Amino acid sequence: MKKFLFSIILLFSIQILNAQTEVTPEKKTQKAYGKIDFLSIDMPITDIPNEKNMGFTGIHYNLFLNDWSYAGLGIYGAVSGNRGGFFTLGVNAGIKKYFGNNFYLDTGFHFGGGGGKGAPDGGGAFILPHFNLGYDFKNFSLNSGWCYVDFFDEGNIKGHQFNVSLEIPLDFTYSDYSSAEQEYDFGDLEKSDWKVLSKRTSLMLHQNNLKIKGDTKDTGGNKYNGETIRLAGFELASYFSKNWFAFVKVDGAFDGIKAGYMDVFLGGGYLHSFNKNRTNILAKFGLGAGGGGGIDTAGGFLIYPDISLEQKLFDDIYFALNTGFVMSPNSDVFTQSYGFGLKYYVERNGIQSKENKFSSGKLKGLEVITKHDVYFNADRDFFPTENLHQISLQINLDLNKNVYVAGQTSFANFGNAGAYAEGIVGLGARTDSFFNDKTTLFIQALAGAAGGGDISTGEGLILKPSAGFSYKLSNTLSFRAAGGYVKAKGGSLSSTFVNFGIKYHISFLKMNK
16 A cells, blocks of 8 residues: 555656656757958959959858857958948858867858849859868957858859858857747746746837938939938847947948939947836947949948937837937938837846846747749840849748748849849738647738839839748748739739748747836
């Protein structure tokens, strides 16, 4: 009898322990780093006599696959020379091997697509292999070495050059995507690995305007007469203290001038809250690259000072107004910036905070999709119609189990349209998973700015509905394919398309007050 009772108690205890381990999701850590690099590309002589080298700078985010290999994404933009508005998007892969405690070798490649400002970029597809020697200072690392660039799809930009890079560790914690939309009591989270300081992040979708002023000229040397460029885009910010933050901002034009203008900024700022934390004033300053759409930004390097006012609407949603400037340092390009947006603040991946008291936590799904798009018979303004190929990045944030908000950027890589790019946002809906919980169906509708590469998009506004499926390969990866239709408002682009790619999906812990 005693043995029987002991067995019952033992089984009951095991069940309790198992139940306790299942109360909260497993917290995992992904090793990763951010990278900023620079190279000076010797440009071929084409339409610009004695053309200067193009200063090419990139922003990358790479995940470690194991102790010695990595993969990720990167975007490049021109910041000096004569090709302001030259942008590319691509994927990274490489090997990073330490010898000794601090020195390491980094060899790998970047494959992408893009172009701009009449450069001899062909279809836009290019490769950028590198071989660098680096030194790790623990909180950051520096490396430099050889690289080679080749716009191989009938482009003429190619050559060997040195590059220099700054890398900063940017690890993150996450849980499996299968746990998304599950809510957990604060008391249970207190007993778990999530009992650490939360990190604050914000995402803003905005409509911005650039009122052209001063002596700003188009690429034909003609002075503008007060035109206003209307742009749509997003801003992602990460806080490293209560008030100080870093941000990345990406915008594309959809009205006001010929399609094709785009800018990308990386910077920092300070937030001051008042009115019981319902109102915020933010001061920001960014450095970046911009151009296209016929506006002459010379080498492409721009600065972005800005002041914003935010008012809380409900929960973590704020309405934002901003004003500032987008300009070159010497004011050859000078525009007044103003706009509005909706901003979503998130306290994530930790239950402790010096400013907030939390009641519960909920896992929110996040998907990062890298894919290849094919537009069939994409209409051009002047050149013959042919298929257009793009490399594309889409990010989905789940609003609930079946609905998500999406942002996407794409750059041409085959099809004689190297300068073409898109920046679009919208909503999507998906089914619950079926066929052994591996397959889901989805529909989505995106809209935004597009232009360049002689693709007929008018002033830049496009609509892009689609439908497709995804098939789960692992806890974090799925294969994804879709088909749809793209239509330019004001241009003759009207094409069916297909795409396929890989989806990286995780969930993060969002804290509720």
